Amino acid sequence: MPAVPLHWSWSLPAVVEPSPLRGLDLPLSLRCLLRRRGFSSTSEAESFLFPGDLPPTRDHFPDLEQACTRLVTACRSRERVAICGDYDADGMTSTALLLRALAPLGAEPEPAIPSRMEEGYGLNPVMVQRLYDDGVRLLVTVDNGVAAREALELAASLSMQVIVTDHHTIPAERPPMTALIHPATTPEGSPYRGLAGVGLAYVLAHAVADVLNKPEAIRVARDLFCIGTVADMAPLVGANRSWLLEGLNHLHRSECKGVQALQRLAGLGERPLTAEDIGFQLAPRINAVGRLGEPRLVVDLLTAEDPDSAMALARRCDDYNRQRRDLCDAIEAEAVALVEAESSDALPSFLLLAQSHWHHGVIGIVAARLMERYHRPTALLAGDGDGSLRASVRGPIGFAVDRALSKCSDLLTRFGGHPAAGGFTVKAEFVHALHERLCAEADGWLMTQAQGRPVQPDALLQLKDVNWDLWRHLQSLAPFGIGHPKPLFWSRRVSVEDRRDLKGGHLALTLRQGESERRAIAWRWDPSAAVPACCDVAYSISINRWQGEQRLQLELKAIRAHTELVLIDRGTRQYTAQLTKTSGLKLTNGEGVTLQASIQQEQSLTSDNDLARDQRVIQLIEEACLGLGLRP
Template identity: 30%
Template sequence: MKQRYNWKILNCPDEFSQQVLVDDLNIHPSLAKVLVLREIDSYRKARQFFKPSLDDLHDPFLLTGMRDAVKRIIKALTDNEKILIYGDYDVDGTNAAAMLYLFLNEIGGNVQIYIPNRFKEGYGISKSGIDEAIQNGNKLIISVDCGITAIEETEYAKNYGIDLIICDHHEPGEVLPKALAVLDPLKPGCPYPYKYLSGAGVTFKLMQAISSSIGMKDLPFKYLDFVAVAGAADIVPLTDENRILVKFGLEKLNNDPRPGFKALIEKAGLKLGNISSSQIVFGLAPRINAVGRLGDANRAIQLLLSKDYEEALHYAEILDKENRNRREIDEEILNEAIQKVENEINLDEETAIILHKEDWHLGVIGIVASRLVEKFYRPSILLTSVDGILKGSARSIPDFNLYEALKECEDILLQFGGHKAAAGLSIHYDKINDFKKRFNEVAKKNLTPEQLIPTLEIEAIVEL
């Protein structure tokens, strides 16, 4: 099926700013228009865009809860308390966890990492993960890239005398966890000026705040390679602060790679010194993600923490092999899913694609959902059976907010979480038809036929 596009020629929202940029930067009006369309509408913003500087990073203490988080962590460092870093099994979550581990270890922390099992625990903080902390004698848990919806789990931890600091970048629900501190720029009332950090980006801001409080202001910058890999892989917009973090992170990655990244770059067949954000997305990220998708994501942690090249190469080979396995499973499920769409769904009547098959691999269906969106341009949800319930991944198109749509179905769902473009969910078998009906009603209500055709935005017309 050949994809149609609606062509949309964008108008310049501020012709005065466009002309100012033409004059101040001595550039062509078309380039000035492209910049203004990206909200780069002054000489200062243009300078920050073309010449990113670490001096332009925002004050980490603008994140509400940061002072409480720093105070508690410094106390844990001083008292030699056991600190548990609770990560996630994707690129953002593993990089954030490894980065914070190395940072806290460097300043004298007694630190361990916990990565949940995708299949046994699912996404986010789990009670079994907290049980591990109880068993280890941890009195402080710092979650990275997860935790913003962990209401019950936070109370469970508090009942055992464990303080929880949450570093997350996902959409919060109506109620926030009553943790010691919740660091999330999307939190209601948070004055932090930039809202689109990755999970590792929020974690980096915590490291910045700790460092400035102990007189080691520049220490976190050596870990920016983790932030660059996480940010690129999580497809955060490379604007404002993200642009600065990724720019300097790529310099570190290319000029002074740690053993894990160096080995992974080699196994991916890439050339060190020229690694870009797109090469991270298509070369490094799938290999890091693969081990969490098909099994134990701690293998990615071992790669990232490797101290020598030989050890790193061992884990890089494991990641590469698992990625090849993942691609085979991915292709098989995609072919089955396309066949099911063509045989079971009337896209003239149903706005969304919702598919279920008992034996689809939970770790891969998110990728396949994304590929269905590319092919059919519809919000797509794939579900599989896990321990008597249905678990799934959802992906969306730009004009449809998945998180809000799932929220309208929350009385039917067991659990859900995520953001506008991607989400995870679980549901009882006997609710699947109710969910399909409700979700399609929400999609039909919020999407016009025009919005079901992808838009190709034309920012400027250039004569050649």
């Protein structure tokens, strides 16, 4: 049993009008979900669900014309072009995209990806000098480069031209470069603001192919865009959503032999793929290589023309992915043991764990798992030689990792990141002081948080409503990801009819509500979490495919014991609400004053109490109805 008890902190969704977005052909639960996600009108929701044509990219990227002109010249003169990518899935798919696009357009592109272990992240002076000495005079960076000042200054001094495509933070003083293709250079509100590195590479390749009138050169580029965008967890809105909606319909029939091989290894069959298929099946096999091996392997896979060679390369990626899973599980078990051993009374506000033998390539994955498990910003540190440690950091929503690290800059050798994630290098003698400083930074954030893992369902469902008709409507909201997450539903007062503990720490339940039974699965279930016989459950909906059959299942995110009472907090005041067999809804304040309302047809409420006409009381009643399951 863990020393630190774990539980969930439920926050029910906001109250919305009784029947929002009436013009949409969707069940009420999904219309409520969209309303809660900020869509205030039917037309606004329809524009999101069924996006129209995007504006011309040349009108949104100021340097695109210049970058395109230079690459067209390179294509027409069969010039060598170095594609300098990062070693994660975004960087590797971006590199492969430009290699596959520029070669049939006439250029002679070649990959240049740094080694995670030997060279670190991004464009560096050693790489620039090596390429220059080899005769290359044009570089295109993908998913990196905007802050590589030393490398860009060296390239400028050597009269090498560099087109930078990147989506990381632009420094206050922009280094020298021929052109910059970056989301931040687009107008405010641009649909291209959320593009990852692979999206920017797609913009560039598309522009060059248009000028040369060779659209066939970028057919595979769309497939690689889909994989890289989902793998990099880019926000699935704007151009990302538009291009994904188009690309996912064809990805399972990709002409890319490497993509075909990955799909066969993952057992995805001949059906159209979803963003979840990419995120959980294809992307890990690609990312594992950059974390543990040589990223050139993925580029070779995604540019392979021979099916047998592609399958051999895909199997090597699969081997790396198995190694990655084993490493992550071992490090996670060790890290959890450290947390439990050191936190017998209470968790620190910032988790910092260090072991010299941990693998740099996977500590970020484990940090994310611990952050979710304990709802704390988390840093995992691994040995980096010369008395230093290298860390990966992950932060929950509301805690800015980049700001916290910047306030500790005097203790760090190097650092970087964004609000959700980051990394740093630190001398071993500064680790204790660093942990104290990071805890001080996290204290204020933690005071604003409820205790436990946050659970915020989107809408209430009855188990009988989890059916194929709902699934069909749910697919019209896809693809899901960052910026538009997979819906989280909740159901009240379900009974646990059967429980099975599965291999790998998973939990399978059969849930009943009235006459309806549904199968539920909880992945990586926390053994310290109780499973009450009568409970409320929060879950997403998925398809379980097994031996040629498919059925809907609930993927459980949280369970709590069911209670007939609902508590509503209003600052220092607290109210209770419950349903009674005789009077319907009963709302009680802290002084024991009660208000009763009768439930009418379509679950509307009426009350003879004059208080029920007060707007603040109406709001309390609506929240009570939501908590008691009278509203979706």
